[in-house]
Amino acid sequence: xxxxxxxxxxxxxxxxxxxxxxxxxxxxxxxxxxxxxxxxxxxxxxxxxxxxxxxxxxxxxxxxxxxxxxxxxxxxxxxxxxxxxxxxxxxxxxxxxxxxxxxxxxxxxxxxxxxxxxxxxxxxxxxxxxxxxxxxxxxxxxxxxxxxxxxxxxxxxxxxxxxxxxxxxxxxxxxxxxxxxxxxxxxxxxxxxxxxxxxxxxxxxxxxxxxxxxxxxxxxxxxxxxxxxxxxxxxxxxxxxxxxxxxxxxxxxxxxxxxxxxxxxxxxxxxxxxxxxxxxxxxxxxxxxxxxxxxxxxxxxxxxxxxxxxxxxxxxxxxxxxxxxxxxxxxxxxxxxxxxxxxxxxxxxxxxxxxxxxxxxxxxxxxxxxxxxxxxxxxxxxxxxxxxxxxxxxxxxxxxxxxxxxxxxxxxxxxxxxxxxxxxxx
Numbered sequence: 001x002x003x004x005x006x007x008x009x010x011x012x013x014x015x016x017x018x019x020x021x022x023x024x025x026x027x028x029x030x031x032x033x034x035x036x037x038x039x040x041x042x043x044x045x046x047x048x049x050x051x052x053x054x055x056x057x058x059x060x061x062x063x064x065x066x067x068x069x070x071x072x073x074x075x076x077x078x079x080x081x082x083x084x085x086x087x088x089x090x091x092x093x094x095x096x097x098x099x100x101x102x103x104x105x106x107x108x109x110x111x112x113x114x115x116x117x118x119x120x121x122x123x124x125x126x127x128x129x130x131x132x133x134x135x136x137x138x139x140x141x142x143x144x145x146x147x148x149x150x151x152x153x154x155x156x157x158x159x160x161x162x163x164x165x166x167x168x169x170x171x172x173x174x175x176x177x178x179x180x181x182x183x184x185x186x187x188x189x190x191x192x193x194x195x196x197x198x199x200x201x202x203x204x205x206x207x208x209x210x211x212x213x214x215x216x217x218x219x220x221x222x223x224x225x226x227x228x229x230x231x232x233x234x235x236x237x238x239x240x241x242x243x244x245x246x247x248x249x250x251x252x253x254x255x256x257x258x259x260x261x262x263x264x265x266x267x268x269x270x271x272x273x274x275x276x277x278x279x280x281x282x283x284x285x286x287x288x289x290x291x292x293x294x295x296x297x298x299x300x301x302x303x304x305x306x307x308x309x310x311x312x313x314x315x316x317x318x319x320x321x322x323x324x325x326x327x328x329x330x331x332x333x334x335x336x337x338x339x340x341x342x343x344x345x346x347x348x349x350x351x352x353x354x355x356x357x358x359x360x361x362x363x364x365x366x367x368x369x370x371x372x373x374x375x376x377x378x379x380x381x382x383x384x385x386x387x388x389x390x391x392x393x394x395x396x397x398x399x400x401x402x403x404x405x406x407x408x409x410x411x412x413x414x415x416x417x418x419x420x421x422x423x424x425x426x
Contacts (some may be wrong), residue, residue, distance in 0.1 A: 007423050008032040008122050009151075012132040014040045015320070016057045017262060018294055019343045020133040023155045025324045026202040026415045030422070032128055039137045048118050052108060085362045086160045089181070096168060096190030099161045105136060106143070106166045114140030122146060129422055135163045137172045149174065149425055153418065154182050155201040155343040156363045157370035162334055164189035172196070174425070176418050178411070179370070197421045200411025201346035204328040208350070208412055218332050219351035219407055220244050223400050224251035225335045226353065231397030236404070243408065253333045255394075256288040258315075258328075260339040261299060262360070263393060267340060268299060270357055270383065274338065275307060277386035282310050290315060290330055295323050336399065341367035341377070348376035348406030348415075353399045355380050376406030 006156060011031040013024040015038050024036050031037075040053030087095060098106075118141050120129065129149040130141050138152040142165065153176045154163060165171040168190035177183050178201040186196050198204060208215045223240065227233055232238065240247070257278075259271040271291050277365040281287045291307075292315040294300040315330055317323035331337070338355040345367040348354055354377040359365050371377025378398065381389045393399050411417070 003085065007129075009129045009422060010037060010125075011035075012037045012039050012130065012134070012137045014038060014053070014134045014137070016040065016053070018320075019155070021320055022324060022343055023133040023153055023202060025321065026204050027131065028321075030131065030419065032125065037117075039114070039134065039140075041133075044116070044120070049113055049116060052113055086158050086366055088326065089158070089185070091217060092184075092188065094190075095161060095188040096164075097161075098166050101160075102162045102164075102166060105162065109136075109140055109143050117145050118144040118146050127243050129425075131418075131422060137279065139165060140285040142171060142173055149422075151176055151418075151422060154178060154186075155346060156367055157181060157345065158366035159185055159363065161189055164191050168192070171353065174421075176421060178414065181370075197417075199417035199421060200349075200414030201343065202415040202418055203347065203349055203412060204324075204331075205415050206332055207328055212412070214332075214352060215407070215412065216244050219403065220247050222335050222351060222403060223253045224248075225253075225255045226394065226403055227397045227400035229395045229397065231395070232400035232404075233397075235397075236401075239404070243404070254285065254288045255336075256290065257336045257338060258290040258292060258330060258334040260292045260341055260344060261294060262342065267357055268293075268302060270380075271338075272303075272306060273383040274386050275310060275312060277383060278390075279310060281387065282312065285311065288313070290334070292327055292330070295320055338380070340364055341371055345371050345373075345377070346410060347414040348374065348402075349410030351403045351407035353378065354404065355403035361365065374404050374405055374409050376410065378402060 007030070009030045009032060011018045011024055011027060013036055015021055016206055028034070028036060057291070063353065074326065115135070125146045129151060130146055131151045131153070132138050133153045135152055138150050140371055141150045150173045152173055164186055169192065174195045175186055176197050176199045177186065180198065183196050183198050187193055244275060247331070250362050259274060261268055261271060275282065276291055277290065278287055282289050290313045291303055293303060294316070295318055300314055303314055315326055318325055331352065334352055336355060337344065337347060337352045338357060340357040341359055342362045345354065348371065354371055356368050356371060356377045356379050359368055368377070378393065
């Protein structure tokens with residue numbers, strides 16, 4: 001596949017968790033002056049703007065952690081989540097009426113939230129397209145009359161009304177979406193069809209290659225670990241050969257599980273229980289277990305203290321770009337990705353089966369259903385018996401099938417597709 005020319009953009013994200021930043025990272029070569037701008041954390045941000053962003057981040061992290069508390073925590077989270085709930089898809093209908101959350105968001109913007117950032121961008125170079133991973137930044141750009149093109153990337157399997165503008169029929173915001181469901185959903189929300197582009201989620205090209213050569217090579221080795229009894233190979237040898245070509249004789253690494261902790265750190269107890277259940281196999285080097293803790297030193301220290309007797313690798317970096325580079329490199333030798341169904345759901349396109357941890361919020365509920373329908377994700381079961389159900393999945397060949405399903409069915413060239421759309425409109 002020829003490489004699209006990377007014309008420069010204002011590439012904007014937010015550092016509220018890892019999701020929006022992870023989406024921006026594969027597109028970093030499009031960033032003007034090689035800078036990914038954080039809308040909530042840039043040089044010179046007004047204190048009133050910072051306070052709004054910080055209050056939102058702290059509230060979400062508190063709510064996410066509250067969910068772990070039986071009864072009262074679950075109740076509080078349920079009330080919060082009802083305000084961002086995604087309506088049922090059927091019957092298909094007009095859903096363009098803005099909800100309360102969106103009205104409040106626009107009220108803050110019209111009072112000046114985000115004006116400073118957009119004015120700075122206009123002053124420095126108003127001809128550049130603005131490419132953002134967060135809807136609020138796109139709304140700010142439109143309200144404060146940014147003259148260039150405005151693109152908003154979506155990387156959830158379905159979305160709430162809050163993602164679409166207040167007056168979608170007259171908005172110039174263009175959406176880059178991961179699947180047909182989001183494309184249709186935005187149309188129900190009133191966004192013009194010509195402003196919706198099906199691109200796929202941007203994935204790290206260092207894990208794919210220009211012609212899938214890296215991805216195919218890694219998946220070929222991975223399948224040997226995921227199908228130790230050759231159940232999947234027996235039934236689908238022709239399919240495997242068709243997509244991957246000649247296979248190696250054996251895997252080049254031990255069975256490897258990577259557990260990814262979210263930005264709020266809310267699921268570290270799940271990772272810990274999984275490690276303890278697999279402790280003997282980890283100690284015997286039958287399994288390599290990696291826990292990815294991101295850039296939060298307190299989460300790293302939490303694991304370092306507790307699992308010192310286990311041979312477990314911790315992925316941590318103080319810098320977010322260094323962390324993503326390290327994470328993406330680790331994925332190449334990862335056989336199973338264990339995570340809540342966030343934007344990482346789309347990393348099933350790398351041919352990595354996903355064990356789905358409990359969701360946090362309505363959007364993750366829909367990501368979970370998308371993974372299950374696709375056949376590339378499997379729900380985690382009782383954490384006390386991980387050794388039993390995990391090896392049942394391996395011996396049945398189901399995880400190998402999930403890897404191939406993700407590889408075949410998920411769009412993998414989202415990064416190139418987004419670049420192509422941005423270039424074609426300029």
